[in-house]
Amino acid sequence: MDECQKLLDDLDGVEPSVHAAYYEVAADYYKAKADYVPYYKNSLLYLACVDVEADLTSDQRLVRAHDLSIAALLGETIYNFGELLQHPIMVSLDKTPQQWLKDLLYVFNEGNIGKFESTMPLFHQEPILEENHPFLRQKICLMALIESVFKRMGTGSAGRTMSFQTIAEETRLPQDEVEHLVMKALRYAQPLPPLRCGPSDCYDSLKLIQGTLDQVAETATITWVQPRVLSRSQLSQLATRLDEWCDRIDALDSFVQQQTPELFAH
Structure with a gap:
């Protein structure tokens, strides 16, 4: 072949x-x-x-x-x-x-x-x-995580940071399993830190998302989602977010124009 x-x-x-x-x-x-x-x-x-x-x-x-x-x-x-x-x-x-x-x-x-x-x-x-039900269950949890991140992208820096509790609710996983799931999805430049799992699980990142984990605060900050072909409903959500972003830009433009010109002289 x-x-x-x-x-x-x-x-x-x-x-x-x-x-x-x-x-x-x-x-x-x-x-x-x-x-x-x-x-x-x-x-x-x-x-x-x-x-x-x-x-x-x-x-x-x-x-x-x-x-x-x-x-x-x-x-x-x-x-x-x-x-x-x-x-x-x-x-x-x-x-x-x-x-x-x-x-x-x-x-x-x-x-x-x-x-x-x-x-x-x-x-x-x-x-x-x-x-293969256990594998499919993990896969649907990862897809739920990706979709949850996708819905939050473009909503500001606060929207990109998710607590482990929120991820647990979105994926219907126990909170103590969230860290492993996110590490499975994350794209790491360096080897993953040790986890309570086997070596193959710990180092086999799927590179579905990019970001950082704060294990102390129990939060994940996501900065990138793997590009994919979107469905019509997902495109509709994206268009809605784009409209909202344009509205925020227009509001900021109006605010700037209404301020005292001297404030923006330099």
Whole structure:
């Protein structure tokens, strides 16, 4: 596979059908290995090289949408669901017994733990999800944290600082587990400090957010959130915050203009 990839990279003017053939084989290979992240990547690249409606049968589209959904949920580093949810292939799940998988992806994209818990009774339809419930629970908690941070970004410095208690409420975790969750999400320039956990957990940061932890004050200050494809509702929230920011700028401008000119002479 690596040799074929290198050959394709070195060639100019390769037909899309050739790339499609490679990505399809690569996706099938990683699917057989249950290696979700490279399957997800190669499967989306395959779909980018074909006409989904013309080149795939309805059954093939359904299988592909199903497999991509499972890969997105179980991929250890996949926390951006917007690209998949907006892909035409996902329409194949609509009005089928597997539509709940698409709905579950929206739940993860929103970081909605309540809806996640209400969907859990359906997990028996996909044994692989039942087997990985602890991982999915951690993933939805991380998505809840990301969404909570996203809603606070742009609301001033105070909005970027969250107490451990607030994070515990947003993620429905015991407060003594919040520090571990935030460290899992944080992007660190240096190795993480020791925690009450195994070495692999302590040093495997997902780089979903950037910021600092104050362990004494039990607060987390978040300065950056990993870019991702936003849903329409998230874009609407962003537009609302932009409008509010513009209003604050206008108010500040009016305040400055109303002050005694001498105050601003220098």
